[in-house]
Amino acid sequence: MQQVTRPERDFGSLQTDKTPHVNERLLEHHLDDIRIVGYSVAGEETVIAAPELNVCFDIGKAPADVLPVDHVLLSHGHMDHAAGIAYYLSQRNFVGNAPGTILAPERLVDPIKSLLHVWGQIEGHVTPAKIVGMQPGDEYQIRRGLVARAFRINHGVPSLGFVIVEVRRKLKPELIDKSGPELVALKKQGIEIEYTMEVPLIAYCGDTAEGDWVQYDMVRKAKVLVLECTFFEADHVKRARAGYHMHVKDVARIIDRFDNSHFLLTHVTRRTAIGHAKRTLKRLVSDETYERVTFLMDRRKGKRAEPPLELPPPGASR
Numbered sequence: 556m557q558q559v560t561r562p563e564r565d566f567g568s569l570q571t572d573k574t575p576h577v578n579e580r581l582l583e584h585h586l587d588d589i590r591i592v593g594y595s596v597a598g599e600e601t602v603i604a605a606p607e608l609n610v611c612f613d614i615g616k617a618p619a620d621v622l623p624v625d626h627v628l629l630s631h632g633h634m635d636h637a638a639g640i641a642y643y644l645s646q647r648n649f650v651g652n653a654p655g656t657i658l659a660p661e662r663l664v665d666p667i668k669s670l671l672h673v674w675g676q677i678e679g680h681v682t683p684a685k686i687v688g689m690q691p692g693d694e695y696q697i698r699r700g701l702v703a704r705a706f707r708i709n710h711g712v713p714s715l716g717f718v719i720v721e722v723r724r725k726l727k728p729e730l731i732d733k734s735g736p737e738l739v740a741l742k743k744q745g746i747e748i749e750y751t752m753e754v755p756l757i758a759y760c761g762d763t764a765e766g767d768w769v770q771y772d773m774v775r776k777a778k779v780l781v782l783e784c785t786f787f788e789a790d791h792v793k794r795a796r797a798g799y800h801m802h803v804k805d806v807a808r809i810i811d812r813f814d815n816s817h818f819l820l821t822h823v824t825r826r827t828a829i830g831h832a833k834r835t836l837k838r839l840v841s842d843e844t845y846e847r848v849t850f851l852m853d854r855r856k857g858k859r860a861e862p863p864l865e866l867p868p869p870g871a872s873r
């Protein structure tokens with residue numbers, strides 16, 4: 556039997572001024588009026604938050620910066636995207652935040668609950684959480700006027716993409732010249748004076764190969780499309796197909812015909828330096844398309860996220 560020893564060790568002494576704070580890993584980009592903070596390297600970790608929209612796409616290893624965000628939208632269960640679920644929920648509970656909400660593919664709901672149950676046995680108490688199962692087409696209200704809508708992606712395991720949609724109520728154009736009292740009178744007669752306008756803000760495709768999602772309007776027209784672009788070498792096309800991932804050639808072909816104002820590319824393999832990734836893509840797309848591209852891990856373009864992240868306005872989603 557193996558002997559258990561407990562040497563005296565001062566773990567505190569391992570911390571020095573040079574110990575990197577977890578926040579230094581995350582990069583921040585401003586795309587139009589949307590602030591995005593995240594980290595994404597294939598097989599290692601993916602976590603991408605839009606703090607002002609109160610959503611975080613995947614949770615990675617639950618870096619401290621994203622803990623205040625109330626909603627985690629989990630694209631699939633691979634460890635590099637999902638490892639931090641229990642920690643995220645537990646830390647929020649620890650600091651007195653409301654229970655976190657996890658929107659996840661329906662088939663992952665029971666396994667996630669089991670995971671939290673097992674952690675309950677380990678920790679001595681079960682962390683409160685709201686786990687919401689989603690299917691393609693399902694919608695969840697993030698706050699008044701803002702919803703998350705799920706769509707089908709293609710990753711070989713239970714998986715979902717999400718689009719964050721701003722829902723605005725607008726006065727019907729034919730009523731624009733009516734006075735206030737006239738509009739009130741119309742309303743009293745039961746006449747609908749407004750219509751609903753939807754503005755897709757961010758579409759997040761998780762890990763995915765090409766699929767039906769390339770035809771969805773809300774994906775093609777979202778202000779920001781967050782898209783994985785894992786492989787870049789010519790002989791890695793097979794690898795991309797086997798893992799249901801995107802090769803730069805796939806990405807180039809797709810984004811050249813999309814209307815998004817910004818493409819935020821994520822999940823680049825460690826094998827490829829960002830400079831090389833940028834040059835490779837630039838050769839494959841029009842100048843006009845390339846202008847709209849940002850690589851999440853481009854340290855020249857993004858800046859380090861400065862802690863603490865701004866909290867969403869109080870009561871924004873509760």
Ligand SMILES: [Zn+2]
Nearest residue numbers: 631633710762
């Ligand atoms: Zn994956």
